[in-house]
Amino acid sequence: MAKEMRTEKLQAWYGSLHILKGIDMVIEKNSITAIIGPSGCGKSTFVRCLNRMHEVVDGTKVEGKVWFEGQDVYDQQIDPVDIRRKIGMVFQKPNPFPTMSIYDNVAAGLKLNGIRNKKILNEAVERSLRMAALWDEVKDRLNYSGMSLSGGQQQRLCIARALAIQPEIILMDEPASALDPISTSHIEDLVVELKNEVTIVIVTHNMQQAARIADTTAFFLNGNLVEHDKTDKMFMSPCDKRTEDYLTGRFG
Amino acid sequence: MNYRGLAKEIELKIHSDRPARKWPVEAFFKWGTFAFAFLIIVLLIWMIIAIAIQSQLSLEKFGFQFLTSTDWDPVKGLFGALPFIYGTIVSSIVAIAVAAPISIGVALFLTEMAPKWLRTPIGFLIELLAAIPSILFGLLGLFVFVPFVREWIQKPIGKILGWFPLFSGAPIGLGMLSAGLLLAIMIIPIITALARDIIGNVPNIQKEGALALGATRWEMIWKVVLPYARSGILGAVILGLGRALGETMAVTMVIGNRAEIKASLFAPSHSMAAVIANEFTEATGDLYLSSLIEVGLILFLVTFLLNALARFLIWSVAKGPKGGIRA
Numbered sequence: 265m266a267k268e269m270r271t272e273k274l275q276a277w278y279g280s281l282h283i284l285k286g287i288d289m290v291i292e293k294n295s296i297t298a299i300i301g302p303s304g305c306g307k308s309t310f311v312r313c314l315n316r317m318h319e320v321v322d323g324t325k326v327e328g329k330v331w332f333e334g335q336d337v338y339d340q341q342i343d344p345v346d347i348r349r350k351i352g353m354v355f356q357k358p359n360p361f362p363t364m365s366i367y368d369n370v371a372a373g374l375k376l377n378g379i380r381n382k383k384i385l386n387e388a389v390e391r392s393l394r395m396a397a398l399w400d401e402v403k404d405r406l407n408y409s410g411m412s413l414s415g416g417q418q419q420r421l422c423i424a425r426a427l428a429i430q431p432e433i434i435l436m437d438e439p440a441s442a443l444d445p446i447s448t449s450h451i452e453d454l455v456v457e458l459k460n461e462v463t464i465v466i467v468t469h470n471m472q473q474a475a476r477i478a479d480t481t482a483f484f485l486n487g488n489l490v491e492h493d494k495t496d497k498m499f500m501s502p503c504d505k506r507t508e509d510y511l512t513g514r515f516g
Numbered sequence: 517m518n519y520r521g522l523a524k525e526i527e528l529k530i531h532s533d534r535p536a537r538k539w540p541v542e543a544f545f546k547w548g549t550f551a552f553a554f555l556i557i558v559l560l561i562w563m564i565i566a567i568a569i570q571s572q573l574s575l576e577k578f579g580f581q582f583l584t585s586t587d588w589d590p591v592k593g594l595f596g597a598l599p600f601i602y603g604t605i606v607s608s609i610v611a612i613a614v615a616a617p618i619s620i621g622v623a624l625f626l627t628e629m630a631p632k633w634l635r636t637p638i639g640f641l642i643e644l645l646a647a648i649p650s651i652l653f654g655l656l657g658l659f660v661f662v663p664f665v666r667e668w669i670q671k672p673i674g675k676i677l678g679w680f681p682l683f684s685g686a687p688i689g690l691g692m693l694s695a696g697l698l699l700a701i702m703i704i705p706i707i708t709a710l711a712r713d714i715i716g717n718v719p720n721i722q723k724e725g726a727l728a729l730g731a732t733r734w735e736m737i738w739k740v741v742l743p744y745a746r747s748g749i750l751g752a753v754i755l756g757l758g759r760a761l762g763e764t765m766a767v768t769m770v771i772g773n774r775a776e777i778k779a780s781l782f783a784p785s786h787s788m789a790a791v792i793a794n795e796f797t798e799a800t801g802d803l804y805l806s807s808l809i810e811v812g813l814i815l816f817l818v819t820f821l822l823n824a825l826a827r828f829l830i831w832s833v834a835k836g837p838k839g840g841i842r843a
Binding site (some may be wrong): 315317320322345346348349353355357359362363364365366368372373375376377405407408409410411412422425426429 | 632719721722723724725726727728729730731732735739740743744746836837838839
């Protein structure tokens with residue numbers, strides 16, 4: 265498989281807290297990479313470093329390199345705005361823009377990039393909503409508020425919004441943790457479908473979820489990457505004792 | 517220590533039947549708060565009725581004409597309020613037009629742009645500005661602001677745009693423009709402080725949602741932060757408008773106090789609150805006094821109407837797309 269992204273000695277701080285202590289990790293193209301680990305292990309921070317979202321919070325710091333498309337994401341020359349257009353993100357809590365309609369929510373990223381052509385927008389909105397498995401549910405009320413949808417639908421709307429600008433990678437920070445089991449399984453099916461088109465990195469608290477959908481799984485502990493391997497291998501015969509302890513529920 | 521062991525007190529207070537209360541606290545609380553709320557309504561109606569009764573003489577003599585006449589001639593006993601209504605509304609509009617964009621800009625700077633260490637001191641200074649008594653603004657306005665407006669605003673603008681009716685006439689300083697600008701300075705702190713709190717309450721997750729789509733900081737503010745906060749910001753502007761409409765002392769010292777309607781913003785003008793404050797003590801005769809009180813009645817109604825209009829505006833703006841849950 266082709267490499268999509270590689271981090272090199274990636275370190276991150278939040279104020280004086282040293283959260284990531286040097287992560288070397290490869291993310292493969294068109295695959296699903298799950299990141300698991302106990303609360304506070306740095307898994308959310310790690311994905312937020314990949315599209316330079318970590319730095320939007322005051323008092324944060326990042327060191328190390330993130331290689332993407334032959335360049336270091338943290339290179340002086342690089343505008344984080346460009347990076348975020350290629351590496352999309354879906355958050356833990358659904359965050360549709362409340363003053364926009366469903367249609368405008370999906371089109372928001374395209375409009376930011378100066379696309380005004382109605383035909384292109386219509387096509388992109390429909391395609392994105394279809395990819396997010398939401399089209400059939402909302403096609404008759406595209407001008408309704410995004411807030412009129414259920415929590416699970418809102419999250420799929422946010423996925424459609426991220427997909428609309430055709431990013432190479434989508435980072436998902438516990439996208440189903442605020443959802444009920446049926447919505448969760450919708451999102452999981454969707455993620456598996458999507459990997460043909462985009463690379464997905466998904467942070468999850470739910471080990472079964474990682475086992476169900478991920479091609480590779482990475483286990484984080486206290487800001488370190490303990491182990492990263494094929495999901496089957498990780499769950500069947502982990503190399504590291506700590507991984508085994510975590511997966512069998514002995515801590516975390 | 518076991519679960520039940522320590523709990524004699526709890527057992528007594530919670531699990532045994534409650535003794536009947538000596539005082540009906542719940543009912544007292546309910547009716548007490550109701551009475552306070554009702555008091556406000558009574559107060560309002562009572563004020564309207566009292567003012568209306570006091571202005572009966574002029575109401576009967578001039579009728580509807582009081583609103584449309586521009587004559588204000590105490591010697592002949594002719595009274596018409598239109599110049600004051602015009603002055604109040606136009607000076608307030610000037611004030612809002614100047615103050616609203618500045619205040620929103622300052623609020624955005626304080627919440628989104630300024631380094632952390634700068635936010636608190638600037639915010640504090642702005643709140644201090646709101647606490648200055650309006651008579652001080654008036655004094656400062658008369659001796660410092662009016663000459664400044666004359667030399668640095670009216671003269672240059674008059675030179676270039678003098679042909680335009682809004683900016684025609686002699687640059688005398690005292691007048692509608694000075695009043696509007698002074699009002700703007702007075703309401704900037706209120707609007708800024710409120711808008712800052714409202715913008716500061718836009719959830720981080722909304723801002724991050726925009727940034728994650730590749731929005732620049734400006735795009736994030738323009739497309740997400742301001743739309744999210746728009747009804748609150750409008751509310752802040754309306755509170756500023758309310759203060760501008762009713763402001764008396766500062767306005768009367770700089771507006772020129774001439775009961776005329778001129779197209780030019782440079783011309784001296786008058787306002788409803790200003791005429792009451794100025795002429796109340798020298799109002800000889802019942803009709804004169806009654807007319808002044810009717811001006812007060814109209815000021816009250818104009819404020820009420822503009823607020824109602826503004827509420828409607830907020831409501832229609834805040835509605836957003838169909839099916840939204842935001843009020």
